Amino acid sequence: MTAIREGAAASAPVWVVWVPSGRRALRRRGLDVTGELAVEAARLLRAEGAAVRAVHALRQRRGVADQAGLTAPQRAANLRGAIEVRAPVAGRRIVLVDDVVTTGASLSEAARALRAAGAEVVGAATVAMTPRRR
Template sequence: MLVLRDLVDLVLPVTCALCHRPGARLCRTCRGEVRACLSVDVTRCRPDPEPAGMPSCWVAGAATGALRALVTAYKDEDRRDLAGALGALLAPALRRAAAGPEARAALVGRGLLVVPVLGSPRARRRRGDVPLVSVVQAASRALPGRVVVAPVLVPTRVTRDQSRLGAQARADNLAHSMAVPERREPTVRGSVCVVVDDLVTTGATLTEAARALTDAGAAGVVAAAIGATPRRFGGGSRPIS
């Protein structure tokens, strides 16, 4: 019996999200290009300069080339059918963050709270949703034990577009721009939180999210992302390590 996805595919045949060839959401060639962006093992992300207060963060690979294009297709080119594929890429980093010493030390007797970061209000209006939430939900199914996906962060003020800002300007732009509403504080208080972004550039977003969660009473905060971008600011650069 045809299901809804089959009916949609009859009208709109599936094409590769990257090269647009018909037949698969991600063709064999493009899958290989995405795999080439991934690390052999999940790696620790350390931006340079590393923001004060940035949580320990684990990523699956380098946010360049096909991997960055895949995230862009999902978020901005209406390819929400890629949520499962991106969740599979995120899952190893999420597992590694949850298994780290910071999380283990605080997890005794408690479950894990997985917190997607905010998109900007401008981006949410343009897209009509928060695409990262579906990716995080897909990735969280791979975690053992009691896991709750909790989009508890809300904006406290308007921020500038980040795309052309350097590391310090991004940190200043995002400082105290997120909070946990009072009604959601009981969810966060005493919990271990894994804050999740899709791609890490300077670490400013994860740092601000961690501050907001800590202020709301989180017992510990670590982070995970699909990829991290090696960037050069102030004459220094450090790749994913």
């Protein structure tokens, strides 16, 4: 997080943006776990002097199939075009947050949507990563 702290006072805050969950997953869990993680991470970073802001900038624009059991190419195809931007991100520096990385399809689709809207995705943070099957 050094990059977030360097020159923070001289520049706009880095936005911490989470990969959105689908409506069905949100109903099942009862809360937006990844959003909660991003908000708490931004709070802790601000307490350390970082210029960051958690922003709910993405949403799923259509339903997607459950990713469990899908191969990497199937996951990418399932998510292609499924995420859209819901906040003005043009010119913003963004760190993406996701809970678990399996193939990277969710992060890739979120980054695609943000870049298409004019944002600069400068990094990603996750809680866990599953081992890759060969």
